[in-house]
Amino acid sequence: MKNIIKKVKSSAIVKNDGKNFLHFFLAFTVIFVALAVIIIQVMQLGMYRATDQNLHNLAQNRVFLEEAANNQFGTSDSQDSGFYGPNNSVIFYDSEGKSFMPSSESNGRISTNFVMSRLQKAMKFNEKQINTIQTVSVKNPYGDNWHYRYLTTSQFIITNSDGTVTPVYVQIFSNVDQIQDAMSRAMWVIVTTMITFWILSVIISLYLANWTLKPILAAYEKQKEFVENASHELRTPLAILQNRLELLFQKPTATIIDESENISESLSEVRNMRLLTSNLLNLARRDSGIKIEPEPTTATYFENIFNSYEMLTENAGKKFSGNLKLEGTVNLDQALIKQLLTILFDNALKYTDSEGEISVDVIKNGGFLTFAVADNGEGISDEDKKKIFDRFFRVDKARTRQKGGLGLGLSLAKQIVEAYNGKITVEDNKPKGTKFIVKIRVDSTISNPAKIFQKL
Structure with missing residues (x-):
């Protein structure tokens, strides 16, 4: 415990806190001193103006x-x-x-x-x-x-x-005795007031120093947590790979068929590691800023996506329904929107049992485009809804790992929505399941009849 406290005290963030306080304190000090000097000078000029003018008149x-x-x-x-x-x-x-x-x-x-x-x-x-x-x-x-x-x-x-x-x-x-007396009283009031506010600025400086460090500390903690989680996620498949390969060396005369299970499990872990590293790379790129490259998009674009989703749900023994209400052409970054919808669809597909139902709605209303992806799976608790978009967060880690989830998809989805200055929310899907709702602003140019895509 003592070592932890020592490390915290010697950390660059804590040291920078003192620097921030000193900067704010010096800034407030300069402001109050300059303000006091200006007020006193202006007051003196104003009080002595009539007297000085009288002297010139008498001369x-x-x-x-x-x-x-x-x-x-x-x-x-x-x-x-x-x-x-x-x-x-x-x-x-x-x-x-x-x-x-x-x-x-x-x-x-x-x-x-x-x-x-x-x-x-x-x-x-x-x-x-x-x-x-x-x-x-x-x-x-x-x-x-x-x-x-x-x-x-x-x-x-x-x-x-x-x-x-x-x-x-x-x-x-x-x-000018009377003026001097008035000046003395006024200067005492000014100096006392300035000293009072100067002392108050010490408290404000401490508050601002801590306040400015909050996002830095939050980012530092998130970065630390991110590294720890990434290391943990990589440690598990690496350990499995090591154990599987060691088993292969223990049986040098075994055939591929004899060790097919070990080989299959090793390949599965390699795929998980590849997916994890790809998602980590995407997150790193997204953190530096997402560049939106819009292009004219019609309802056909979403129909093709719905067709792909329908095939995937049929292969998984589940049902899919797509509802598309889009008039005209909208400007969208098609790669980002497809990635966003696929993340939400894949999440719904993983967490619904066999013969489950998944629906995707794309509705344009005025200058806004709304996506709604719903399922009738196990649902998400209210407590978990607050953390669902955090990196590496998984509702049921054991079950998620079995399904191949890494806890990064929804974090990527949120970054895409924020790049559009949009909003993504999660709520219960009545009577059972979960619904993700995304709302972004788009521009409309050409008017076409609405198209409805519905396949069961």
Whole structure:
């Protein structure tokens, strides 16, 4: 048991499960990180848009700038130099980048606004920031820091008392504490939500990794079962052949007539092996895809098949009836359809006793063609109906082997039907026996009278 568990853990499928999980997990992580960054960027642009537009408008407002200059240079009666309204502040710089605003330590007329003095100490002029909007935080010793968006511009000129002009740089500030608070709360919600969904993506990644492996595991198990069944089917005839040949060597002087039974049984097993290998080859080819090659088909095609079936049932001491209702010409792959019908007919022939009855119906209704193959044999239980199309499945293995069945025919029949995107079902044939029903879609081109084939 420990060896089995060790093999399972070291198998390529289990290792690939970890790789699948990692791929899904990384994919979800990239998606959530990218989504969070995009949302935050868009939110910031949206929240600061009105503030940034106000800064640009103030930079173009000469009346506002002149009032600010008068206040800062001491030519105004206002005692709040550089402070304009609840949110806006202005600092002027000369051509060398020095502030015109007197510091709080000067002996001259100073700003009585505490916020503005803090802002003056925190700011340094940078010519590279002209005409760009920046963000700055000013330390507040009594509480949370103040946050500002500011614009630096050089579009203002001061006229001196002697008539000369001085170009100055202007920094216009707008307080964004409320926006910053809202941004912080929004970012906390976004980050928390993203982390929650990111953790959820771990669970989803595990689920998807397992889900994607289900068909692989199912195919792996079917392949393993197929190989085991094929090996088992080959082992039995090989063992019989070996025993029969060993018996022949034990009697070197015996004639062919004396050992006819051994020779006959050996030939029978060789035929079974040939049939098995042929069916295995057909299954392998069908697994790679069935190519349908349709050709115009009339009722005559099915009548010829019915004639062959009638001869086979008569030789087996049984009865056959065929019902053909086909108007016009349909496009069918005649080789595949014949193989399909023959598999169903051969299955019915094997599982009906002497004097049994077998019927084959071919009916075209609209764009669909329906085949129904029924017998009055022993029937199939409801439990076995679920497995009847599995490879190597046989209802009664001992009896099936006596009849030459390998459990591959119905699997081939199902593959042919699926190639037509059709449907095959099995049900009880009242009052006794089994009925297989196949329904496929076909195209109709020419209209002919319906033909009924009925021989008892």
